[in-house]
Amino acid sequence: MMKFLIFVTFLVGVLYAAKSKKSKDGTKQLLQAIKNELSELKKGQGVLGEKIQSLDEGQEVLGEKIQSLDDGQGVLGEKIQSLDDGQGVLGEKIQSLEKKLEKAGTWRLGMNINPADGHIFGYTVGWATGIDIGSDDEALTKDYLSAKVWVTPANCIAIVRHQRGVVDAVKVFKFKVPGESLSTRFGLKNMNPGRQIVTQGGPIQESVADDADNLGDDPIFSVGGDLAFNWTYSNNGCRIALTEGHLSGADVNDDNTHGLGNDFGINPLTDTINSVWAHDISNIQDCPMPACKT
Structure with a gap:
């Protein structure tokens, strides 16, 4: 383009060479104007070159950013x-844990005994019939029996002492015969003749809080040994006692076996209704009749 502009200017100079001085002055002015335009054009070309350079640099930066984005997408894909x-x-760990929990089993609340709530879980009440007693809302503050849990097969039993839900002592036992429900273990079939030792080897777990009170005569936590269910003796019965406590002979009417779910003066082999001297929890005491406390 620059060669074309020089060629045109040269022709204009030849055409005006033969004219007057006045004409020469006009020619000089025209040439100066052309020079000025050429100067402006060069400046414009410089600015254009800078913008093209800037655009090239911008494209390079854009290329780097695109590469960085591609790299980031690769890293994101890896993540x-x-x-x-x-x-x-x-997922594998959750599945493994579920299998372990399934194998370990689940603890369910079958019964709660409150000796001061006005209701009495004596020998004949609830144990054999397995009917619902109490409510879920008050399951840890009043006497409670879950009919659903009572018929559920069980391999272990935990006896827990608590103060309104705050545990201060626990013993866990494993049944000699697994898979039977509490309904079966305390039902009529096992009441006659009764007197079953249902665990062996003592508790498989035992824990007592440092601040637990009144343990000295507790029917579960002051006595060792295994669990004895449906302990019938003469016209008396005790649903749960421990073997290292006093277990009265079958025909001995001494009112001296103490534990959970007690009654005197009944037919412990068949009675699931009548109650005479019922007491749901009896402290450990060596007191042959008539000296025992209920």
Whole structure:
């Protein structure tokens, strides 16, 4: 383009060479104007070159950003893959835990005994019939029996002493015969002749809080040994006692076996209704009739 402009200017000079001085002055002015335009054009070309250079640099930066974005997408893909792998591992761990829990079993509340709530879980009440007693809302503050849990097969039993839900002592026993429900273990079939030792080897777990009170005559936590169910003796019965406590002979009417679910003056082999001297919890005491406290 620059060669074209020089060529045109040269022709204009030849055409005006033969004219007057006045004409020469006009020619000089025209040439100066052309020079000025050429100068402006060069400046414009410089600015354009700078903008083109800036555009090239911008394209380079854009290319770097695109590359960085591609790299970031690669890293993101790796992280997503890692997350997928992690979810797979987590799923396996959850499945493994579920299997362990299934194998270990689940604890369910079958009964709660409050000796001061006005209701009495004597030998004949609830144990054999397995009817619902109390409510879920007050299951840890008043006498309670869950009919659903009572018919559920059980391999272990935990006896827990608590103060309104705050545990201060616990013993866990494993049944000699697994898979039987409490309804079966305390039902009529096992009441006659009764007197079953249902665990062996003592508790498999035992824990007592440092601040637990009144343990000295507790029918469960002051006595060792295994669990004895449906302990019938003469016209008396005790639903749960421990073997290292006093277990009265079958025909001995001494009112001297103490534990949970007690009654005197009944037919302990068949009676699931009548109650004479019922007491749901009896402290440990060596007191042959008539000296015992209920």
